[in-house]
Amino acid sequence: MTDPSRERNAIIGDSDNVWKYSSSSGFDLTHSETPSPSHLTIKTTTTPIIIDPAKTALVIIDMQNFFLSPSLGRTEGPGHRASAQLLEHSIPACRSAGIRTIWLNWGLAEADLSSMPGGVRRAFGFTDSNGNALDRQGRPIPPERRAFKGMGSDMGSVTDPGTGEEVKVGRMLMRDQWNMALYPPLAAAYEEGRQLPDKPDVWIHKNRMSGMWGPETDCEAFLRKEGITTLVLAGVNTDQCVHGTLLDAYNKGFDCVLLSDGCGTTSPDAAREGVEFNCANVTGFMTTCEDFAKGVAGRGSGT
8 A cells, every 4th residue: 555645756748757756845847957946836716837938928818808998898807806816926937937928919910810610700790681680599689789790890999998088999909009018007017027028928829718729829939039938828718719729728838827806807706617627637637826826936835
């Protein structure tokens, strides 16, 4: 019978992608031969993990006006609360530790529209042959609701809550449009981060719910070039673009950590809970923004 108090160690993976495990210190995701003072121990919901800041990136997904602006009917909710947690804990922690922050956002080019599958288009509304907006089930949208007519469609004008001025929302999900700009509190953090002299923040466009789908996206190419192997994921929606990106990253060999309160979704709780369960127990690890920040500061309990 195995003695549960006995130290247990393991090497997991092949020569190109190895984890180390110790029953006393958890999973070592640094992919390093020897420990380093720069390595960080992070408390998760299951077991501690050890990460290398130089090989880690905070990936914030889709926290844009389209998904969060009250001008588009986005009432205060989980995504806004996630934004506050990221601003208070995770983003400052990454700045202090030299962890790269990547803003991975919807941002379509004209060429994307010509090759967009019907199934992906449907998720953002579509029109009938007379130009009337329909919902995802093909039903007419009532006049009192804002009607989205699908990818690339003109979204009209709204009043900017920050300035009180009328702004053109632009074409839905198209890059460099107001609806694709970052939610203002986070936009300020991005502007600050992109001016850092070392490891400035990076904005990367995506054209699917996953930013890591297919043979190689712009995001994957950047991560490989920079030698980043551990992804700390946050954003909206937990069960859609965040989860889609996480799953593809996991299948491509990246180590994934989900910031549970750094994500938000408007879906039923069961959808979020399913993602969190699988990430914490199968496809990676899960922690909170505050516990992540404590670990970065060297105050993580590791238990």
